[in-house]
Amino acid sequence: MRALDPEVFDAVWAAIEPLVPRLVDEHPLGCHRPRSSDRDCFEVMLVRLATGCSWEDAERLCGNKVSDTTVRQRRDEWLAAGVFDAVAEEATQAYDRVIGLDLSDVAVDGSLHKSPCGGEGTGRNPTDRGKLGWKWSLLTDRHGIPIGWTIDGANRNDSVLLAPTLDAAAQRGLLADIETIWLDRGYDSGVTRERLAERHLGDAVIAKKRGRGAAEPKTNQPMGLRWPVERTNSWLSNFGQLRRNTDRKPLHRLAQFALAVAFLLTAKLIDWRNRWSPDLSPIR
Numbered sequence: 001m002r003a004l005d006p007e008v009f010d011a012v013w014a015a016i017e018p019l020v021p022r023l024v025d026e027h028p029l030g031c032h033r034p035r036s037s038d039r040d041c042f043e044v045m046l047v048r049l050a051t052g053c054s055w056e057d058a059e060r061l062c063g064n065k066v067s068d069t070t071v072r073q074r075r076d077e078w079l080a081a082g083v084f085d086a087v088a089e090e091a092t093q094a095y096d097r098v099i100g101l102d103l104s105d106v107a108v109d110g111s112l113h114k115s116p117c118g119g120e121g122t123g124r125n126p127t128d129r130g131k132l133g134w135k136w137s138l139l140t141d142r143h144g145i146p147i148g149w150t151i152d153g154a155n156r157n158d159s160v161l162l163a164p165t166l167d168a169a170a171q172r173g174l175l176a177d178i179e180t181i182w183l184d185r186g187y188d189s190g191v192t193r194e195r196l197a198e199r200h201l202g203d204a205v206i207a208k209k210r211g212r213g214a215a216e217p218k219t220n221q222p223m224g225l226r227w228p229v230e231r232t233n234s235w236l237s238n239f240g241q242l243r244r245n246t247d248r249k250p251l252h253r254l255a256q257f258a259l260a261v262a263f264l265l266t267a268k269l270i271d272w273r274n275r276w277s278p279d280l281s282p283i284r
Helices: 006-019 038-051 055-061 068-080 083-098 158-171 190-198 224-237 250-274
Strands: 105-114 132-140 146-153 180-183 204-206
Touching: 006 038, 006 083, 006 250, 038 055, 038 068, 038 250, 055 068, 068 083, 068 250, 083 250, 105 158, 105 224, 132 158, 132 224, 146 158, 146 250, 158 190, 180 224, 190 204, 224 250
Parallel strands: 105 180, 180 204
Antiparallel strands: 105 132, 132 146
């Protein structure tokens, strides 16, 4: 996985380190135990995100340099400081400056995944025999670069998540530049068209639902430009903790999703840099 590439790790850590809140030492004598390294804590977070293992296993895989309890406490500190959202935002802006987002065609889709421990923001997955799961809704540009996302339970319909997904892109100032949006047949409804019209997204290509009782057609409607978001969903599903999430709070899942996006975009920026030098180009 590219997220475990030391070059990618170092680049993401360089962006996170200035955002990490600094501890104010209020001990009158300053004789307490030294604070664990933020970088070591981040390494444990990454190993858990990439592999999907438990906190205890991630601690062992990282050489027991820092306890899993300390890492969870550090994660919550960074969450309160908005570190994960900030690094995802910085990665998106960096991609737009260096390569450029192509908003001529965008696509949105949901992706269902397991959440066996349950908790807030989960629901029964209709595609997994009613087992508990979660879902993310993702909006990407023409090349599959994430520009807006939200999460909810697996029982939530894609069309319900459309509005918050688009609003997330609007907060980044990207919604006004969208020309055409592509959606699958799960969004084929009057409510979806109203939500798109409210956001001035009149040029929408929505796959048509099959009529009730209609036989499966021999040839389905072409996928069109929905494939970039499907591919990006596949890339994100490679992160073990996204594919089978064991957290019990939505803010923890959102933090992991934002971190995965940051790693994904950082790897693409490194590949873009390397393409100008044959000696640095990644082996395909």
